[in-house]
Amino acid sequence: MSTGTKVTLELPWVEKYRPYKLQDIVGNEETVERLKIIAKDGNMPNMIISGLPGIGKTTSVHCLAHELLGEYYHQATLELNASDDRGIDVVRNKIKQFAQTKIVLPPGRHKIIILDEADSMTPGAQQALRRTMEIYSNSTRFAFACNQSSKIIEPLQSRCAILRYNKLADEEVLARLLEIAKMEEVKYNSEGLQALIFTAEGDMRQAINNLQSTVAGFGFVNDVNVFKIVDQPHPLVIQNILLSCVKDKDLDKAMELLDSLWSKGYSAIDIVTSTFKVAKTIPDINEQTRLDVIKEIGFVHMRILEGVSTYLQLCGMYAKICDI
Incomplete structure (x- = not known):
């Protein structure tokens, strides 16, 4: 039954406030500076970004792709996640097909293939990538985001620049939460923010999700409400x-x-x-x-x-x- 009210679809805050420029990324300043230099020079190497979940690995690659490709970003970027089937067939078909596709890009720019959660790719699929990376090196660059770089086979590691991301500091997570709380007019107290930081353990994505869940569930962010939402003992x-x-x-x-x-x-x-x-x-x-x-x-x-x-x-x- 229609009540006549208009339903608006709200984006999850983690997507709504996802950075689109490298300068907006929180934490890991040294590594992000290296990415800014790559964006400025325009010559992106194949790369592996490793680190814990929720600290900005995939977001960094997307920001870099946005800055390198500009208006060509959507047609010149292919992202495959761990949820996609990424056996040998996907490498032979999807990835190879995209690498072969002719796209007119500005001089010095390349198509970018982003493989998220790359450490869960089968060893066979990783082996199949070796040749593909070499054959299409003139037109395509690969970016692997993973939690453990040791699960990427040695031949791929030797073809890539390896960047490591560290856990975010509590102050960095707090600063971002305060920004979002201000923009969303969230009611909170300091104990609530401390609880969000304690439960997130350096994972920005989890901190933002828990903030939104607490606001949706209780309307006020204090420590008791946060621990109810994340279902952890106080x-x-x-x-x-x-x-x-x-x-x-x-x-x-x-x-x-x-x-x-x-x-x-x-x-x-x-x-x-x-x-x-x-x-x-x-x-x-x-x-x-x-x-x-x-x-x-x-x-x-x-x-x-x-x-x-x-x-x-x-x-x-x-x-x-x-x-x-």
């Missing part, structure tokens, strides 16, 4: 558990707080992951104690990942931390 509760163990040696109090988290439905992996994050910044303990605590968490984390995901593992972990 770090203050985890911090209280650790302080009860390390400082007060009060295992009963720690178990009460653990029970409150367990009854809310958090899994063992949620709790142990958050415990590790909080242990790195827990206040007023000496570094040796901190290292011993992290070591215990590491052992339990390993057991949980191997499949022993039980409440008893968590109880044992906190009991051992009490003994430190």
Whole structure:
């Protein structure tokens, strides 16, 4: 039934605020400077950009392509993602076909093939690319974006310039979140922004998505709402558990707080992951104690990942931390 209201399709903020110029990219200044020099000279090499998810690898390649190709960007760029089938057939057909296509470009410019999540390409497909890269080197350049460059075969690595992206600093993520919050007129408090940064761990894409989800779900960005949206245990509760163990040696109090988290439905992996994050910044303990605590968490984390995901593992972990 129509209510007569007009429905407007809103872009996800992560797309709405995606940079289109290299100067707008946040973080990794040294690497981005190298890309700016490439854009200025116009001679792009084949390249591999590696780093963690959500820190701007693919966006950087698109920005570079925009600056190099200008109005020819759409017809002279081919992007293939991990979601596409990228076996040998795709290399032989799609990629080769695009490389063979005649497109009139300004002097010194090349067609660009962007292979996102390149480390999930089959070794056979990577081998098939070797010859294609050499045959069409006069007209086409390849850009591989991947999380681990070691999963790209050696012959391809030797044909490419390798750029590495580091995790974004908390201040860089915060600055971008504040910009978006201002443009979208988001209501927030400082605890809410801290929670977004804590949960994103240097991943800009996740930080922006969590910001939008919290605004859509609750209208106000504070720490409680953010942790509900990302479905992680509140770090203050985890911090209280650790302080009860390390400082007060009060295992009963720690178990009460653990029970409150367990009854809310958090899994063992949620709790142990958050415990590790909080242990790195827990206040007023000496570094040796901190290292011993992290070591215990590491052992339990390993057991949980191997499949022993039980409440008893968590109880044992906190009991051992009490003994430190």
